[in-house]
Amino acid sequence: MALTAEENERLTRVGPGTPMGRLLRWYWHPIAASAQLLENPVRKVRILGEDLVLYRDRGGRLGLIGDRCAHRATGLQYGIPDEEGLRCPYHGWRYDGRGQCTDQPLEPPGSMFKERIRITGYPVEELGGLIWAYLGEAPAPLLPRWDQFERPNTFRHIAGTMLPCNWLQCLENGGDPRHGAYLHGHFYRYVIERMQAEGKEVTEEAIRFAFENDYGFQEFRELRVERFPYGQRKWVNHAPPGEEPRWLEHTIVVFPYMRGGQIGVPVDDTHTWHIIYMTYTPKSSIDVPDPEVVPYFEAPFADERGEPLFDYITAQDHMAWWSQGDITDRTKEHLAYTDMAVVGYRQLLKEQMDIVVEGGEPMNIFHDPASNVRLDHGPARYPWARSLADRETPSSQPRFAADTAQFSPVYRQLLDLYHTDQEVLARRRETSSDDGEEKIRRR
Ligand code: FES
Ligand SMILES: [Fe+2]
Incomplete structure (x- = not known):
């Protein structure tokens, strides 16, 4: 069901005194x-x-x-x-x-x-x-201490891009777990095809990601959406229809607009500062250097001629958002099955705006310091679901190689850390299986 023009205004405008502006002024x-x-x-x-x-x-x-x-x-x-x-x-x-x-x-x-x-x-x-x-009324609630900002022994770097569109367009990408099959699969391959036709250089990582990534499936997949105290979560059944279900948790949305490492900050009605907050915590016991300040860099948006870039994953997402217009006209949409989480999140936003307009306190506000420590918004806690993170298998090519991280000033350090971590884990696996063999032989 498309929205009315009034509903769209109410959901998108963030200035002082607007209903959404009042809701967002409850948060840091x-x-x-x-x-x-x-x-x-x-x-x-x-x-x-x-x-x-x-x-x-x-x-x-x-x-x-x-x-x-x-x-x-x-x-x-x-x-x-x-x-x-x-x-x-x-x-x-x-x-x-x-x-x-x-x-x-x-x-x-x-x-x-x-x-x-x-x-x-x-x-x-x-x-x-x-x-x-x-920016809200005093007293300020606590700044929530989400795990990714506090986790010890973690490599961090931050990318940012100023996008010429409304924050809700960026956020709604997080409600859309199926776009990857197309945008980061088919479209990525098409971008590579065009680049090669124009004689442009295409990185090995891009080719590997676009042709081997597991977004590749494009048939119908079942979705589940549910609210939880921090926001909204959702799952995709990765098994084809008729097979034993394999539910994987997809990016959760922490109310009001954080989805994992992606934070689409509402700068004004028509600009969003899209932050990609990247962390890598080694699975082995190796130490991560602790820099004085977390490195920040701007993720490229366009090439030297001002043409938008599409040859890395987040740039494809960016295009999908800003090409909808500065504030997309949601009266013209035709929402489908795959928009289940988009619809659910709009409903949640409306309800929270109503609470604030009636003088109440919205969800996901923290007052008690004791409960504001390394807040963990995942992984899946359901027996029938696993989180996407658990699926990451050791490989010489981490997924981040085809994304924003490749532009980071500390990218080489990250790769070194990643590879050392993988080596230590591999050695540990070898030693433990040697021990196993030893035991068998001694018996
Ligand atoms: S002190 Fe005079 S304009 Fe600021
Ligand atoms: Fe995406």
Whole structure:
């Protein structure tokens, strides 16, 4: 059932005062990677349609304040970090992290005028190499400590792409577990065919993924969708109809918009900062180096001529989202069986908006520090299902080789780590089977 124009507006608009904007202001949002402040400690950011300035002062404190000085509106993104706070470049008014003016160096000595000056200021926190902001009413709930941001001995790197489309288009990809068969199978192969016809270089990893990946099946597959306390989960029966079912859990959605390592942050109504938060935790006992700051890089969106790229997995997803338009017209859709989870998630969003509009607290909000430790949103807890992660078998070509990770500044380190881990595991398997043989011989 297609949506009405009003329903589509209500689901997509995130500005202050809109129903979705009010719902989303209950949650913490990533606004930058910590690594981005290394290059420049002051940065303009836009989140939920609000223009703000993020800074780290010389005392190491983070602040997130309105982007215009209260004096005569100069842009604070050009401000000077002070020992405590940020100074406007024009006449030096200084603001602390709450947006309170704390100094007006050119005003008469003893003037108390500064005490009456306050601009917007929002709480910020750092977790897992990302800087998170809370734009809602005080008191702020806890920043949820999901396992991927806290897990020890884990290799992390973060990719980001600014996409020219509404956040819900990105999110709804997570409700669509069957697009892989086409977009990352058939379409990928077609892209490679076109590239080869044009004499462009195609990587071995791309060819291997496109031709050997297990998204290849394209017949009908049964789906199951279910809500759970953190959001929505879903499963695909990987067996063809009529055979013994093999249910595998597909990417879950953690309310409101995180799906595993993919976080599609609503920048405004028509822009989404798509973060791919990548982690690798060795299965053997090898140590992972702990960098001072988690590396961040921009995933390429277009080639030198400005033509969009399609030759890696996430770029194909990106195309599927932004080519729907800046805010897709959901009155024109024809939803089918495979959209089961998309429909379910829209319903969930509507219900949560209603709760907030009626003055209640929406789902997946954390208040108790004791229950906010390494929150685990998977894997499948059902006897009839396994998680996709369990399916990963050792191979010389990890799946990430055909995706965003290949552009990472620490890609070589990741590959080394992966291969060492695989070697140690293989050796361990050999030794344990030797032991087994020993025992048999001794008997
Ligand atoms: S405009 Fe900022 S101090 Fe004057
Ligand atoms: Fe995809």
